[in-house]
Amino acid sequence: MSPAISHKPRQLHPLAIRLMHWTNAISVIALIFSGWKIYDDAVILGFLHFPDWLTLGGHPETALQWHFLFMWPLIINGLFYVGYGIVSGRFMRKLYPITIGEIIATIRETLSFKLSHDDIRHYNGVQKLLYVGVIAILIIQVWTGLVMWKPVQFSELLAPFGTFQNARLAHFIGMALLCGFICVHVLLAILVPKTIVAMVTGGPPEADADADASVAHPISAH
Ligand code: HEM
Numbered sequence: 001m002s003p004a005i006s007h008k009p010r011q012l013h014p015l016a017i018r019l020m021h022w023t024n025a026i027s028v029i030a031l032i033f034s035g036w037k038i039y040d041d042a043v044i045l046g047f048l049h050f051p052d053w054l055t056l057g058g059h060p061e062t063a064l065q066w067h068f069l070f071m072w073p074l075i076i077n078g079l080f081y082v083g084y085g086i087v088s089g090r091f092m093r094k095l096y097p098i099t100i101g102e103i104i105a106t107i108r109e110t111l112s113f114k115l116s117h118d119d120i121r122h123y124n125g126v127q128k129l130l131y132v133g134v135i136a137i138l139i140i141q142v143w144t145g146l147v148m149w150k151p152v153q154f155s156e157l158l159a160p161f162g163t164f165q166n167a168r169l170a171h172f173i174g175m176a177l178l179c180g181f182i183c184v185h186v187l188l189a190i191l192v193p194k195t196i197v198a199m200v201t202g203g204p205p206e207a208d209a210d211a212d213a214s215v216a217h218p219i220s221a222h
Pocket of ligand 1: 017021024025026028029090094120127131134135182185186189190195196197199
């Protein structure tokens, strides 16, 4: 079988990825700010309260409405993103494999100020780890969120956590990890502004070597 393959170069971030990335970013940020207002109503760490000006909703009940509103774009958009990433081969091309050697090399290059930002088409080991990590955290956030929303209906999802309080704690820890990710992610993006331009305009064509998953993974090519 010799499929007719289009040779029109694919952009680094196709329109679908850009739309999904920014929808996801807005949803996550709105969920964090509204979550902080909900948290303030029944704090987990006695010393930690979020000032009103840093929260979304004004009142815990309203914040809950915002939280429920933005969980839908996160879930629906997230399903499309993961589906797209798997079916298009993007996850295999961009995020796989992640090796310890690659991560150590990236850290070494960063510490010796030798990390190259010339080619934004390839994610380094740390970038891949952060992206896979944040996708996993978001899945756990949706999971624990559903558990807290409908603990009876989603009792099977609650089981691995044992108690409602454990699920709540996991949701809180996930939020803290997300905040850490966002700080690092946005800082790195600002340090290499052409990555932000690429996430808005689509960026350069993908490298020939990894432009089509079928080259590296012929079994998945149809
Ligand atoms: C708030 C939650 C956010 C999450 C969960 C998130 C997650 C991600 C993920 C998973 C990717 C890899 C996408 C792929 O290649 O398939 C990515 C890429 C990217 N994100 Fe975000 N992002 C967030 C917010 C932001 C914000 C606020 C900015 C603005 C500066 C930003 C800028 C970028 C850029 C420039 C890339 C391109 C990849 C690169 O060259 O490193 N992101 N983001």
